Amino acid sequence: MSERTAEQPGRPALEIARFDAGRRVKGSLALSVGIAVFALLFTSFFPSVEQIDVEEYTEAMPELFRELFNIQAMTSIEGFLAVEVYQFIWVLLLPLYVAYLGAGIVAGTADADRLDVLLSLPISRSRLLAGKSAALAPVIVLPNLLVPPVVYVGVLALGESIDPVTLLAVHALSIPFFAACGAIGILASVLVMDGDLARRVALGAIFALYLLDSLSVVAEQDWIGAISPMRYYDPTEIMVDGSYDLVGVGALLLLAGGALAIATVRFQRVDAP
Amino acid sequence: MPAIRTDDLTKSYGAVVGIEDVSLTVEAGEVFGYLGPNGAGKTTTIRALLGFISPTSGGGEVLGADITDPAALREARANVGFLPSVMGFPEEVTGQRYLDHQARILGDERRDELLELFDPPLDRAIEEYSTGNLRMLGIVRAFMHDPDLVILDEPTSGLDPLKQSHFNAFIREEAAQGTTVFFSSHVLGEVRQICDRVGILRGGRLATVEPVDELLHRGGKRVRVVTDDPARVGADLEGAVERTVHDGEVQFTYAGDYQALLSHLAGLASVKDVEIAEPPLEDVFLHFYGEEGETDSGRGGDPASSDEPTPATTAASTEGDDV
Numbered sequence: 001m002s003e004r005t006a007e008q009p010g011r012p013a014l015e016i017a018r019f020d021a022g023r024r025v026k027g028s029l030a031l032s033v034g035i036a037v038f039a040l041l042f043t044s045f046f047p048s049v050e051q052i053d054v055e056e057y058t059e060a061m062p063e064l065f066r067e068l069f070n071i072q073a074m075t076s077i078e079g080f081l082a083v084e085v086y087q088f089i090w091v092l093l094l095p096l097y098v099a100y101l102g103a104g105i106v107a108g109t110a111d112a113d114r115l116d117v118l119l120s121l122p123i124s125r126s127r128l129l130a131g132k133s134a135a136l137a138p139v140i141v142l143p144n145l146l147v148p149p150v151v152y153v154g155v156l157a158l159g160e161s162i163d164p165v166t167l168l169a170v171h172a173l174s175i176p177f178f179a180a181c182g183a184i185g186i187l188a189s190v191l192v193m194d195g196d197l198a199r200r201v202a203l204g205a206i207f208a209l210y211l212l213d214s215l216s217v218v219a220e221q222d223w224i225g226a227i228s229p230m231r232y233y234d235p236t237e238i239m240v241d242g243s244y245d246l247v248g249v250g251a252l253l254l255l256a257g258g259a260l261a262i263a264t265v266r267f268q269r270v271d272a273p
Numbered sequence: 274m275p276a277i278r279t280d281d282l283t284k285s286y287g288a289v290v291g292i293e294d295v296s297l298t299v300e301a302g303e304v305f306g307y308l309g310p311n312g313a314g315k316t317t318t319i320r321a322l323l324g325f326i327s328p329t330s331g332g333g334e335v336l337g338a339d340i341t342d343p344a345a346l347r348e349a350r351a352n353v354g355f356l357p358s359v360m361g362f363p364e365e366v367t368g369q370r371y372l373d374h375q376a377r378i379l380g381d382e383r384r385d386e387l388l389e390l391f392d393p394p395l396d397r398a399i400e401e402y403s404t405g406n407l408r409m410l411g412i413v414r415a416f417m418h419d420p421d422l423v424i425l426d427e428p429t430s431g432l433d434p435l436k437q438s439h440f441n442a443f444i445r446e447e448a449a450q451g452t453t454v455f456f457s458s459h460v461l462g463e464v465r466q467i468c469d470r471v472g473i474l475r476g477g478r479l480a481t482v483e484p485v486d487e488l489l490h491r492g493g494k495r496v497r498v499v500t501d502d503p504a505r506v507g508a509d510l511e512g513a514v515e516r517t518v519h520d521g522e523v524q525f526t527y528a529g530d531y532q533a534l535l536s537h538l539a540g541l542a543s544v545k546d547v548e549i550a551e552p553p554l555e556d557v558f559l560h561f562y563g564e565e566g567e568t569d570s571g572r573g574g575d576p577a578s579s580d581e582p583t584p585a586t587t588a589a590s591t592e593g594d595d596v
Contacts, residue, residue, distance in 0.1 A: 012378040019374045023366060113361030119325050121378050122351035124343065268343070271326040 012123040013131035020135030024101075028138040031097070032146040035089055039147055042084045043154040046077055077160040078239040081151065082170070086235030090174050095181035095229070096206050098139055102185025103202035104195055105132040106267065115272050125268045133186055133260060140178040144171040163242075170238045173245075176252040177233035181206055183259035184229070190263040193273045229255055276301045276422045276453035277322060279333035284317050284326060291317035292477045294331065299455055301421075304448045306468030306485065307457040314477040315457040316358055319426050322455075323355060336422055351379070354415035358426040358457075360407040364400035368393050368410050372417070380418040387413045390439055404431030412440070422453045429463055441467045462551040465489055492552050493528030498538070499546040510537050521545070526552055 074080045106115065106129070118128060148171050155162045185202040192198035209228040216225035225231050232248030277299040284291040292314035299305040309315050320326045322335050324346045333340045338349035362371055372384065372395070388395070391409035393402060402410065408431045415423055429437050444454055444467045458464050464471055465485050472482040481488075496513070498506045503523045507513040512529020527534055527549075538547060 015374065015377045023363065113357055113359040114363070115361070116320065116323075116325055116357050117355070117361050120323055120350060120353070120355035120357075121375075122347050123378065124347050269327075272320070 013127035016131030017134035036150040099185030183256040281331035306464035309474035354420035354423040
């Protein structure tokens with residue numbers, strides 16, 4: 001009881017963000033540790049992959065596969081990490097998870113009573129949504145803080161070396177990317193207003209956008225993939241070519257902002273389920 | 274300024290009507306019971322009042338704020354306490370942490386005082402709470418910022434009898450201090466103990482609003498007598514209606530003078546068991562609406578309830594022949 005102070009009420013959106021983010025920290029830490037272990041495991045495979053004759057290996061593959069997976073980059077540790085760890089976990093798995101969590105923030109059927117309690121507070125719906133959205137921060141930020149040092153040490157332990165700036169860049173640039181994916185989940189949440197369905201819609205949307213980006217390149221219809229966040233975050237490009245797509249960062253922030261703006265306008269008008 | 278006012282408040286979901294043309298006024302400092310069977314539209318009314326859903330037509334005011342004006346209603350909500358019928362609290366945090374969090378948004382000048390009356394285990398995670406503990410946490414949350422108006426949706430379900438009587442006394446005390454209480458329930462017995470006036474909702478329509486004494490007088494008592502000689506029981510007793518006899522057990526609803534009832538019962542021989550209880554809500558309705566009530570077959574076909582079902586304000590509520 002002693003830590004409690006009779007505080008004056010105020011800044012409800014910040015308080016909601018703080019409280020919800022606090023509830024996410026433990027899970028996000030566990031997730032980050034799991035990813036770090038997975039990344040280490042994969043990094044340890046590199047010496048054996050390095051010995052494969054990649055030319056011969058890729059010759060046997062269909063053109064489509066080579067385009068999709070950029071197999072040739074795998075002979076360097078950067079390329080190997082990009083393809084085996086980042087293309088998979090950072091471009092697909094984590095975005096799916098962030099969008100899944102985003103889809104849950106405006107509670108659905110199962111959580112309808114919880115939404116009523118929130119809406120009974122003296123806070124506008126736009127600020128409520130902003131606070132709940134900001135509370136996705138731990139799951140977006142913590143993996144990007146905890147995994148890079150583990151990967152860096154792992155690479156050194158293998159006797160290889162990697163430019164720490166490159167490694168930091170691939171993580172830093174993923175933050176706007178995750179934010180965009182989270183915003184897509186939040187949009188699904190507000191449009192569907194049913195927790196379970198919204199989560200499924202969000203997962204489906206992220207996966208569809210992932211495929212859209214990959215396939216539109218293959219199909220030489222690049223412009224279609226322009227709405228996909230995956231278009232603007234390419235770990236292989238960052239790690240192998242060392243090129244940072246800062247215009248892409250702008251596009252991702254625009255995507256996130258647009259999705260949140262639509263979600264806010266909708267949330268202000270919609271009936272709670 | 275009334276604490277709550279609604280004008281023809283209507284909420285429909287496509288073809289399904291939640292509430293229809295609900296017009297009521299709750300005065301400041303009043304304890305208003307909002308009574309109706311499950312599914313009658315009590316929660317729908319509350320959700321429209323607090324702005325969770327927008328009315329299909331009609332409108333209303335809460336503490337002077339138009340319920341269709343989100344900014345005005347948001348300000349008003351700072352002075353409203355709300356207890357939902359189902360406690361949707363985050364599960365993995367402790368009660369303490371949750372109240373701390375809510376306090377930073379609402380304020381909590383009365384928290385310690387409330388926790389002496391209602392004492393959920395604050396250091397345990399909310400997911401471990403029993404229904405009664407959840408309810409107590411909800412009650413503390415609803416009152417801790419000392420609101421002017423409290424909206425309680427089925428507040429006593431899950432409370433044990435002792436806590437329930439604490440709660441009733443607490444509500445009366447709050448009302449005496451000037452807090453307005455809007456209280457929904459499907460149990461007549463609890464409403465009668467603490468409310469000044471009662472609105473009865475039936476099939477989404479407000480059937481009547483009247484002082485609780487009046488309602489109880491009309492609703493009468495449910496009398497059950499077990500005896501070897503059932504034929505005499507309640508047979509020629511004025512005020513006894515809906516009399517049924519089943520083996521040695523006689524049941525009837527009594528809306529007459531209580532002294533006469535007791536004399537009648539005292540004159541019976543070989544009474545094995547006797548019970549005088551609150552009538553079930555449905556019985557009150559039956560008694561209330563007579564034939565229309567009895568033939569009621571769900572909503573859609575209850576025109577009787579809409580056109581001034583009772584001249585509630587004509588009869589003075591000073592008869593006071595009730596408890």
